[in-house]
Structures are given as structure tokens and as C-alpha cells.
Amino acid sequence: MSQEIIDEVIASDYKYGWSSDIETETIKKGLTEDTVRLISSKKNEPGWMLEFRLKAFRHWLKMTEPTWPNVQYPKIDFQNIIYYAAPKQKIELENLDQVDPELIKTFEKLGISLEEQKRLSGVRSNIAVDAVIDSVSVKTTFKETLYEKGIIFCSFSEAVQEHPDLIQKYLGTVVPYTDNFYAALNAAVFSDGSFCYIPKGVRCPMELSTYFRINSAGTGQFERTLLIADEGAYVSYLEGCTAPMRDENQLHAAVVELVAHKEGEIKYSTVQNWYPGDKEGKGGIYNFVTKRGICLGERSKISWTQVETGSAITWKYPSVILKGDYSVGEFYSVAVTNNYQQADTGTKMLHIGKNTKSTIVSKGISGGHSNNSYRGLVRIGKKAENSRNFSQCDSLLLGDKCGAHTFPYIEVNNKSSKVEHEATTSKIGEDQIFYCKQRGLDNEKAVALIVNGYCRDVLNQLPMEFAVEAQKLLSISLEGSVG
Amino acid sequence: MTTTAELLPKTTLQNLPEFLVRLRETSQKIFDSKGFPGNKSEEYKYLSLDTAALRLSLDGLPKLQPTPKNLSKSLISFNAYIVVVVNGVLDIENSKLPISESGVWVDSLKNTLHTKPEFAKEIGHLADISDGFVAKNTAEFTDGWVLKIDKNVKVSKPIYLVNLCTGDASFFQNTRNLIHVGNNAEVDIYKHTLSLDLNSEIFQNGVTEVYVGENSTATFSQIQEGGENLNSVNYFVANQAANSVLTHNIFTLSGKVVRNNTQLVLAGKGAEGNMNGVFIPSSGETFDNHTLADHRVAHCNSNELYKGVALGKGSGVFNGKIFVRKDAQKTNAYQSNKNILLSDDANIYTKPQLEIYADDVKCSHGSTTGQLDEKAMFYMQARGIGQDAARKLLVKAFSGEAVNMVKNEAVREFLEAAIDRKLNND
Numbered sequence: 001m002s003q004e005i006i007d008e009v010i011a012s013d014y015k016y017g018w019s020s021d022i023e024t025e026t027i028k029k030g031l032t033e034d035t036v037r038l039i040s041s042k043k044n045e046p047g048w049m050l051e052f053r054l055k056a057f058r059h060w061l062k063m064t065e066p067t068w069p070n071v072q073y074p075k076i077d078f079q080n081i082i083y084y085a086a087p088k089q090k091i092e093l094e095n096l097d098q099v100d101p102e103l104i105k106t107f108e109k110l111g112i113s114l115e116e117q118k119r120l121s122g123v124r125s126n127i128a129v130d131a132v133i134d135s136v137s138v139k140t141t142f143k144e145t146l147y148e149k150g151i152i153f154c155s156f157s158e159a160v161q162e163h164p165d166l167i168q169k170y171l172g173t174v175v176p177y178t179d180n181f182y183a184a185l186n187a188a189v190f191s192d193g194s195f196c197y198i199p200k201g202v203r204c205p206m207e208l209s210t211y212f213r214i215n216s217a218g219t220g221q222f223e224r225t226l227l228i229a230d231e232g233a234y235v236s237y238l239e240g241c242t243a244p245m246r247d248e249n250q251l252h253a254a255v256v257e258l259v260a261h262k263e264g265e266i267k268y269s270t271v272q273n274w275y276p277g278d279k280e281g282k283g284g285i286y287n288f289v290t291k292r293g294i295c296l297g298e299r300s301k302i303s304w305t306q307v308e309t310g311s312a313i314t315w316k317y318p319s320v321i322l323k324g325d326y327s328v329g330e331f332y333s334v335a336v337t338n339n340y341q342q343a344d345t346g347t348k349m350l351h352i353g354k355n356t357k358s359t360i361v362s363k364g365i366s367g368g369h370s371n372n373s374y375r376g377l378v379r380i381g382k383k384a385e386n387s388r389n390f391s392q393c394d395s396l397l398l399g400d401k402c403g404a405h406t407f408p409y410i411e412v413n414n415k416s417s418k419v420e421h422e423a424t425t426s427k428i429g430e431d432q433i434f435y436c437k438q439r440g441l442d443n444e445k446a447v448a449l450i451v452n453g454y455c456r457d458v459l460n461q462l463p464m465e466f467a468v469e470a471q472k473l474l475s476i477s478l479e480g481s482v483g
Numbered sequence: 484m485t486t487t488a489e490l491l492p493k494t495t496l497q498n499l500p501e502f503l504v505r506l507r508e509t510s511q512k513i514f515d516s517k518g519f520p521g522n523k524s525e526e527y528k529y530l531s532l533d534t535a536a537l538r539l540s541l542d543g544l545p546k547l548q549p550t551p552k553n554l555s556k557s558l559i560s561f562n563a564y565i566v567v568v569v570n571g572v573l574d575i576e577n578s579k580l581p582i583s584e585s586g587v588w589v590d591s592l593k594n595t596l597h598t599k600p601e602f603a604k605e606i607g608h609l610a611d612i613s614d615g616f617v618a619k620n621t622a623e624f625t626d627g628w629v630l631k632i633d634k635n636v637k638v639s640k641p642i643y644l645v646n647l648c649t650g651d652a653s654f655f656q657n658t659r660n661l662i663h664v665g666n667n668a669e670v671d672i673y674k675h676t677l678s679l680d681l682n683s684e685i686f687q688n689g690v691t692e693v694y695v696g697e698n699s700t701a702t703f704s705q706i707q708e709g710g711e712n713l714n715s716v717n718y719f720v721a722n723q724a725a726n727s728v729l730t731h732n733i734f735t736l737s738g739k740v741v742r743n744n745t746q747l748v749l750a751g752k753g754a755e756g757n758m759n760g761v762f763i764p765s766s767g768e769t770f771d772n773h774t775l776a777d778h779r780v781a782h783c784n785s786n787e788l789y790k791g792v793a794l795g796k797g798s799g800v801f802n803g804k805i806f807v808r809k810d811a812q813k814t815n816a817y818q819s820n821k822n823i824l825l826s827d828d829a830n831i832y833t834k835p836q837l838e839i840y841a842d843d844v845k846c847s848h849g850s851t852t853g854q855l856d857e858k859a860m861f862y863m864q865a866r867g868i869g870q871d872a873a874r875k876l877l878v879k880a881f882s883g884e885a886v887n888m889v890k891n892e893a894v895r896e897f898l899e900a901a902i903d904r905k906l907n908n909d
Contacts, residue, residue: 068525382827397842400812406837410850415824418853425839425846 026085026219031078033057036188039084043157043191046164056177056187063181069344070373070405071313073249073286081251082219083189142206152197153208156224159195166197170228174257174294174321182253183290186222190255193223198233198264207463209238212254220251227257229264231297236267236463249277249312254289262297262324267305269462270318274310281340281369284312291318295327295353303330304347305461312341317375319348322356322384329358332458337370337402346376346393346408351384351417360391361457367398373405380417387417395425396454496625498596500604510612510621520615529800529832530742530771536686536714539655550577551649551679559675561893563643564589566628570648571658571687573628586636587670592627592659602631606661609692609720609748616716616742620690624659627689630672634665634696641891646676646687648713653683659690662703666696666724671890672703676738678710684739686714693721695729697751702730704889706898709738711767718744725751732888735762735770736901746775749783749811759888760789761898763905764797764829771800776818778811778841785815790885791822792878793829794909804836805848811841818848823855823881825874825909855881875906 027038036057040050065076146153152163160167177187194210212223229235252274258266268291277284287310293302304318314337320329331347349358358378366372374393395404406423428450436446452459459467499507519537520527550569554577565579566589573591581587596603612618632638664670676687687709695701709715715738723729735741747756762770776785791799805816822831835848855877863873879899886898 395837395839397839397844400809400842402842403840404837405839406835406848408835408850410833410852411830412822412824412832412852413830414827415829415854416827418851420849420851420853421833421835422849423835423837423847425837425844427842427844 026082029080029082029218031081031083031189035083039189039191042084043160045157045160048164048168049160052171052177053188056184057189059178060181060184060188063184065181069315069375070371070407071315071342071344073313073342076251076286078185080218083222084191085219086191146204146206149202149205150199151202151204152195154195156190156193156195156226159226163195163197166228167195167226170226170257170259172257174259174292175255175290180290182288183255186224186253186255186290190222190224193225193254195225196227196235196237198229198235200230201232202230203233204235207236207238209240211240218248218250220253222252223254225254225256227266227268228259229261229266229300231261232263233261234265236269238269238271238463240271240273248283249286251286252289252311256289256291256318258293258302260293260295260297260300260302260327263299264297265301265303266293267303267463268293268318270304270306270308272306272308272310272314275312276310276341277312277339279339281312284341285310287311287314287316289316291316292321292348293319293329294321295324295329295356297324297327298353299326300324301328301330303328303332303461305332305458306334306345307458307462308333308335308343308345311343314341314343314345317346317348319350320358321350321352322358322387323352324356325353326355327353328356330461331358331360331362332461333362334365334455334458335362335372336365337367337372339368339370341368341370343371344373344375346374348377349379349389351378351380351387351389354383354385354387356384356387358389360389360393362391362393363455363458364393364395364404365398365451365454366395366402366404369401371403371405373407374423375407377409377411378419378421379409379411380413380419382413385414385416389417389419391421393421393423394454395423396451397425397427496593496596498600498603500600502604503607506607506612507622510618511623513612514615514618514622517615517618519619526614526773526802527742529798530740531769532740533714536684536740537655539653539684539686550574550647554645554647554679557677557679558645559643559673559894559897561641561643561891563641563673566630566642566644568628568644568646570650570685571656572626581638581640585638586633587638587642588631588633589642590629592624592629592661595629602629602661602663605663605694606659606692609694609722610690610718611720614718614744616688617690617718620657620659620688620718624657624690627659627661629661631663632665632668632670635667636665637669638671641671641673644672644674646674648676648678648681648685648687648709650680651682653685655686655688657688660692662691662693662701664693664695664699664701666698668696668699668701670701672701673891673894674703674705675708676706676713676715677708678713681710681712684712684714686716688716690718691720693719693729695721695723695727697724698726699724700728702732702890704732704894705734705743706894706901707733707735707738707741707743708901709741711737711739713738714740716742716744720746720748721756722748722750723754723756726753727751728755728757730757730759730888732758732885733760733772734886734898734901735760735764735772736905738768738770740769740771742771742773744773746777747785748777748779749785750779752780752782754783756783756785757888758785758787758789758803759885761792761882761885761902762789762799762801763792763794763882763902764799765793765905765909766795766797766828769798769800772802774803776803776805776816778805778807778814778816781810781812781814783811783814785817787818787820788885788888789820790882791820791831792882793822793824793826793831794906795826796828797826798830798832800832801850802834802836803848804838805846807839807841807844807846809840812843814841814844814846816844816846820848820850821881822850822852823878824852825854875903878902878906
């Protein structure tokens with residue numbers, strides 16, 4: 001076929017591989033109870049927060065690392081990680097002039113110009129950004145504009161100080177610290193993240209967004225995001241992630257919790273582009289993330305959309321617990337692996353309420369020596385009458401040394417529900433290429449067209465502003481083959 | 484009911500080839516360290532085995548029972564060679580075996596070790612002893628049957644294996660079977676597991692290893708009607724040489740816990756492997772099907788069709804894996820699993836898997852779980868067909884897709900009637 005294109009795809013470079021020269025404050029490597037206390041005191045946290053962390057830490061000590069995913073990596077030395085790194089900037093920032101110019105440069109390189117955001121305020125379809133570097137939120141834009149509507153959008157640490165009632169009410173309710181090894185670790189040492197609360201009946205007027213950036217060497221990033229849509233509220237949220245090129249593996253173990261009350265709707269989109277390691281598979285981020293949402297009330301809806309192009313290892317399952325009757329869960333995913341990347345990703349749809357619906361569309365693309373697995377669970381509880389699920393998991397193979405795998409679990413416990421699952425694995429058909437070429441497209445454009453069409457179901461789900469970015473990302477990962 | 488059955492002392496098999504003696508020792512070690520897989524094990528996640536059944540006496544087998552007089556009533560009547568196996572032991576008197584000149588050869592494993600030591604060397608190369616049940620079987624099998632089809636022989640009649648469980652004794656039985664189909668041969672085999680006057684609980688742990696030669700065509704259809712006292716683990720593994728076609732059908736209609744492990748290894752270019760099944764668990768029954776299509780070389784095809792109908796408090800499991808190895812280019816592999824739940828207390832667990840390491844392949848699987856089509860039910864009821872009859876008709880059509888994969892008409896009719904009976908009792 002278009003071997004050159006595939007070679008080019010496989011040879012493409014990571015464009016976000018620089019590191020910024022920002023003064024950073026880090027703590028000593030290693031993890032003990034003192035580390036947890038130190039992080040908590042650095043953040044000036046109230047007693048209940050420290051208590052939560054310590055409980056999680058003590059529980060974590062009792063746990064062992066899970067080994068069931070279809071990924072291989074050397075054992076992580078948890079004592080060889082810096083658990084806290086923060087850009088050295090203590091004073092509250094009133095305007096952007098006070099921001100470290102290096103930091104501004106960083107964001108400009110990332111394509112999120114904070115200044116431009118500021119200037120454009122008031123213009124329709126803006127994006128409010130919370131930027132997190134090395135697990136500390138450095139700048140949240142549009143906070144005031146949002147606050148007028150009653151929307152709270154701030155860093156997690158700020159929320160702990162200013163909205164302790166909300167944090168105490170929701171923290172750990174969707175992903176308890178006992179959930180899994182990495183969720184427990186995160187609960188013990190998380191340093192920051194984003195918090196968002198949309199009050200009753202409010203439709204968030206702009207896209208909210210968090211940018212995560214790992215900058216310092218030897219650090220792990222452990223952030224925590226908590227999103228609550230109260231009754232009838234709506235929010236669309238996007239996270240993006242990048243990291244510098246380093247030849248060591250860095251750990252990213254985040255937790256995201258979503259809560260949708262009656263008729264609330266959350267749309268959560270991720271464009272994940274952590275450094276994937278070099279062509280020999282050296283370096284790169286281990287992306288071990290727990291993401292889960294709960295549709296608490298009737299007719300609530302949670303939708304996950306993810307475009308996964310980065311990370312040496314991606315291991316995550318954004319899930320939805322469909323508790324409220326008539327609630328809806330969706331999962332749309334494009335996962336691209338190249339070189340020696342490994343991805344084991346998918347979702348869990350747990351149907352508990354009556355008449356609940358879920359849709360899963362997963363598209364995997366593997367090239368080089370990579371391995372790409374879809375792993376998912378659809379469980380229809382006994383009381384989830386008339387529930388409905390549709391899953392489609394397709395894999396596209398771009399080389400003869402890569403692997404594509406599907407591990408769906410389907411459990412149905414009543415007679416009125418319907419579950420459908422289908423999966424296909426193939427390479428780009430010669431006949432499809434031939435068809436395109438016959439109509440005057442060259443090889444490259446043909447592959448671009450086919451891959452684009454292949455991912456379309458998922459890309460269509462992204463908010464307008466990010467669909468463009470996601471396509472750009474895809475074209476970086478599959479350089480030369482996507483137009 | 485008197486439990487007069489006396490267990491024969493555990494027989495030690497003589498004349499085992501040296502490698503098999505060593506394999507038995509290794510298997511014993513594996514079993515001693517791992518034991519039977521529990522539901523913590525990924526492969527046996529949904530199988531709730533009765534631990535009491537696993538502790539059934541391992542001291543030996545019951546004395547050969549007289550074949551019940553009413554046996555023929557329970558059998559499928561068609562023109563076939565009949566091989567009767569009672570409690571795991573070949574009952575030659577009641578069998579109608581082919582004459583040895585015909586190129587078809589049937590005997591007990593025990594005899595084969597004496598009479599055809601060369602042939603016995605084929606035992607133990609295919610079954611995976613990392614599975615607890617296979618380890619147990621390999622370490623302790625006491626007997627079994629052996630079937631050999633010479634090359635270029637097209638067997639004129641189907642071979643009908645009757646696997647009868649009967650008697651008053653409780654025991655755990657490890658049988659080891661071997662099928663060898665020579666090159667350019669053709670055979671149609673039926674295995675019918677049933678119980679008659681079975682008054683105590685027994686556990687059958689059977690391993691069947693199959694070699695299918697080049698350009699051969701073989702079908703192996705299994706009907707599982709064990710009744711409430713029979714626990715079965717059926718492990719079937721076949722190695723397919725170039726251009727061979729093997730079709731494995733399995734119909735699980737009754738039994739306490741039935742686990743079917745079916746593995747087709749496509750080891751020669753151009754081989755085709757087909758796996759079809761119907762499982763209808765009702766209250767007190769768990770039927771668990773695990774299949775594997777292992778594509779080892781290029782240019783092979785595999786197809787799979789499994790249909791589940793769960794009644795009462797029954798529990799059905801389907802776990803199918805398509806495994807395409809690195810060099811198995813130009814593979815076509817298809818899998819379809821459809822299930823119907825007819826009761827709110829029934830469950831279905833499915834896990835269709837694809838594990839693919841080659842790029843020039845076409846693989847797909849589809850799985851659905853739902854209920855009977857309301858519109859179809861309404862259509863029939865509007866035309867005067869009662870709800871119950873309409874339901875049966877739809878289930879018949881649903882399972883019929885897999886039943887029709889069976890070659891022999893008499894067997895197909897038997898299956899249709901048996902499925903109907905099962906729905907009547909629900």
C-alpha cells in the first residue's frame with residue numbers, strides 16, 4: 001500500500017517536547033506519611049483534607065499494583081518520584097503583566113495565549129482556561145465572568161479554601177480512595193487540579209478547559225478534577241495535556257470525578273498528548289488515570305470524548321454510573337498508538353436506573369510496534385429495566401508489527417434490556433485506496449480521507465473549538481496521512 | 484436409593500510413554516500448586532463451581548455398570564457406528580463398532596497403550612496444562628477412548644459416541660480422548676452426553692485432543708444432556724493441518740454446571756475452523772462456553788456462531804477469543820454471539836475478544852443480548868398463535884441458525900425436539 005506514508009507516520013516527531021525554564025519549587029523525592037503532611041501544609045489545607053489524604057495513604061500502603069492490563073512496563077519505584085513541584089510564584093496575580101514571562105511563552109507555544117484570551121473576553125464562544133503546570137494551577141481565566149452566573153471554576157486548592165462545603169460533600173464520592181491503587185495514591189498526594197460547579201438551571205456560556213503540563217524532571221503529576229452539574233445545568237469541559245521530551249518515564253496518575261444531578265449534563269472532552277517516548281520507546285509518560293462520572297438524577301447525561309495520541313502507556317477507562325432513571329452515558333474515543341506506545345483504554349457503563357441508555361464508540365489506530373487495546377464493561381443491573389447499550393469498537397492496523405485487541409465484558413441481568421456490541425479489525429483496504437486513486441486522489445490524500453472518515457464519529461463529538469485542534473493532533477501523530 | 488456402588492481402586496496406567504510419565508508429574512505439580520481455578524481467575528470468572536462437587540471422591544471409578552435397558556429410547560436413532568462409553572469406560576459389547584479393515588479404528592485408551600504404542604504418543608501435545616482442569620486431567624486420567632481415521636478414508640456412516648452417566652456412586656472422573664483424522668479423510672462424529680438412572684452427583688473432567696490431517700474434513704457435534712446431577716468440563720482442542728476443515732458444534736441443553744472449552748489451532752495454511760453452539764440454561768444451571776480461534780499461520784479462516792437462551796434463574800456465559808499471531812496475514816475471522824433472556828432472574832455474561840498481531844486481516848465480532856422481537860410476537864398472536872407457541876417458534880428460529888450447522892437430519896430433528904422440551908419445562 002502506501003508504505004512511504006506509513007513510514008512517515010511512524011517517523012513523525014513530538015512537537016511539544018521542549019521544557020520551560022520556569023523556576024520551580026520541588027520537594028524531596030520519595031513518599032512517606034511526612035510527604036503527605038508536607039504537601040498538605042504547603043497548600044495550607046484544613047484538617048479534614050489532611051485526614052482524607054492520610055486515610056488514602058494508609059490504605060494505599062496496603063494495596064498492590066494491579067497487573068491485569070495488556071501493557072508491559074518496568075516496575076515503578078514510587079520512592080524515586082518527586083510528589084510536589086510548583087512554579088515559584090507565590091503572590092496572587094491581578095493581571096497578566098505579573099505572570100512570569102517564561103510561563104506566558106510556555107502557553108503561547110502550547111497554542112493557548114492567555115493574553116489573547118483576556119483581550120477577547122466578552123466575545124461569544126470563548127474558552128475559560130485553567131492552566132496546570134506540574135500539578136499546580138497557575139492561572140484561571142474568566143473566573144469573574146463565570147462567577148457572575150454563579151459558576152465556580154477555579155483550581156482545586158482554591159476550592160478547598162473557599163468552597164469547603166462543596167468539596168467535602170463530593171470529594172471521593174465517585175472515585176473513593178479505596179477504588180484502586182492509583183486512585184489511592186492520587187488521593188494521598190494530589191497537589192492541585194480543577195474544580196467546577198454549575199448551579200441549578202445554569203447553562204455554562206463558554207467551554208471550560210484545563211491545560212495540564214508536566215515540566216519538571218523526575219516529578220509525577222497527580223491532579224484531581226471535580227465537576228458538578230446541579231439540576232438542569234450544562235457544561236462542556238475540555239482538558240489538554242503535554243509534556244517535555246525526557247528519556248525517563250514520568251508518572252501521571254490523575255482522578256476525575258463528575259457528578260450530574262437531575263437533568264444535568266456534562267460533556268467532558270480530552271485531548272491527551274503527553275510525550276509518547278522516542279522511536280525506541282525510551283521515555284514518555286505513564287498515563288494511569290481514573291475517570292468516572294455518576295448520573296445521579298433522572299434524565300442526567302454524561303458524555304466522555306477522548307482523543308488519545310500521547311503517553312508511552314495509556315491506561316484509563318472513563319466510566320459512567322447510570323443511577324438516575326432515563327440517564328444517558330456516552331463514550332467516544334480515538335486512540336492512536338505509534339512506535340512503542342501502549343494503550344489499554346475503554347469504558348465502563350454501569351446501568352442501575354431504569355430506562356438508562358449508553359453508547360460506546362471506540363476507534364483504535366495502531367502503527368509501529370505499538371499495542372492498542374479496548375477494554376470495556378457494560379453491566380445491566382437487575383433493576384435497570386428497558387436499558388439500552390450500543391457499542392462499536394473498531395481497530396485499524398498500520399503495520400505488521402503492531403497489535404490491536406478488544407476485550408469487552410457484557411453482563412445482562414434482566415430480560416427487558418438490549419445490548420449490542422460489534423468490533424472489527426482490519427487495515428486500510430486496498431480497494432478503498434484504489435477507489436480514491438481512481439478518482440484522482442493521490443495515495444497520501446486517500447489515506448488521509450479514509451483515516452478521517454474512520455475517526456469522524458468521534459471527532460464530531462468534540463466541541464467546535466477543539467475539533468480543529470484534535471484533527472491537528474491526529475495529523476501530528478499520523479503526519480503526512482491526515483489532511 | 485441405595486448407594487451400593489463400589490469404587491474400583493484407582494488404576495495406574497501401564498505402558499505410558501516416557502514423556503507422558505514426565506508430563507503427568509509436571510501436571511500434578513501444577514495442580515498441587517494452583518488447584519482448580521476459582522472465580523477469581525479471569526478465565527473462570529463467571530463460573531460458580533460447586534466446591535463440594537470438586538471434592539467428590541477421586542479414589543477410583545465405579546464398577547462398570549450394566550447398560551440400562553431403556554438406553555435406546557434416549558438415543559438418536561440413525562444409521563451410525565455406535566460407541567457406548569459408560570462412566571468414562573468404553574463398553575464394547577453394547578457398541579456397534581466399524582470393522583478394523585474399514586480404516587476406522589476405535590478402542591479404549593488403556594488398550595491403545597498396549598496395542599498401538601506409537602499412536603499413544605500423540606497424547607498430551609495439544610492440551611494446555613496451565614489450566615487447572617487440564618492439569619488435573621493430565622495428571623490423573625484413568626481411561627478414555629481413542630478414534631483413528633486412516634488417511635484417504637471417507638467414513639461412510641456417522642460415528643455416534645454415547646457418553647452415558649449412570650449409577651449410584653458419586654465420583655470425579657478424568658477421561659482422556661484422542662481423535663486422529665488422517666490426510667484426505669472425511670468423518671462426521673457425534674458425541675451425546677446423557678444420564679440415565681444417575682442418582683448421585685458426578686463430575687466429568689474430559690479432555691479431547693484432535694489432530695486433523697491435511698485436506699481433511701471433520702465435524703464434531705456434541706449434545707450435552709447431563710441432567711441435574713452432572714457437572715461437566717469439556718476441553719476440546721484441535722490442531723488443523725493445511726487445507727483442513729473442522730466444524731465443532733456444541734449444544735448444551737441440560738446439566739448442573741457445564742463448562743465447554745473449545746480451541747481450534749489453525750496451524751496449516753488454508754485451514755478453516757468453524758465453531759457453533761447453542762446453550763439454554765434454566766434454573767439451577769450454569770452453562771459457560773469459552774472458545775479460541777488460534778490463527779498461527781497465514782491464509783486461514785475461522786467462523787463462529789453461538790446462541791444463548793437463558794430461562795428461569797439460569798446463567799449463560801460466552802467468552803470467545805480470536806487470536807491472530809504475528810505472521811498470520813490474510814486471516815479472515817468472524818464471530819457472532821447472540822443471546823436472549825426470557826426471564827428477569829436469568830443472566831448472560833459475554834466477552835467476545837479480539838487479540839490481533841498481524842495487519843493484513845479482516846476480523847470482526849458482534850454480540851447482542853436482548854429479548855424476543857415484540858413485533859414478531861404480536862404478528863403471530865394477531866394470527867391466532869398463542870403466546871407460548873409463538874415464543875417457542877421464535878426460539879426455534881433463533882437457535883435454528885446454529886442447529887442447521889449440523890449435517891445429519893436425524894440429529895437436527897432430535898435437537899429441535901429437545902430444545903422444545905426444554906422450553907416446555909420452563
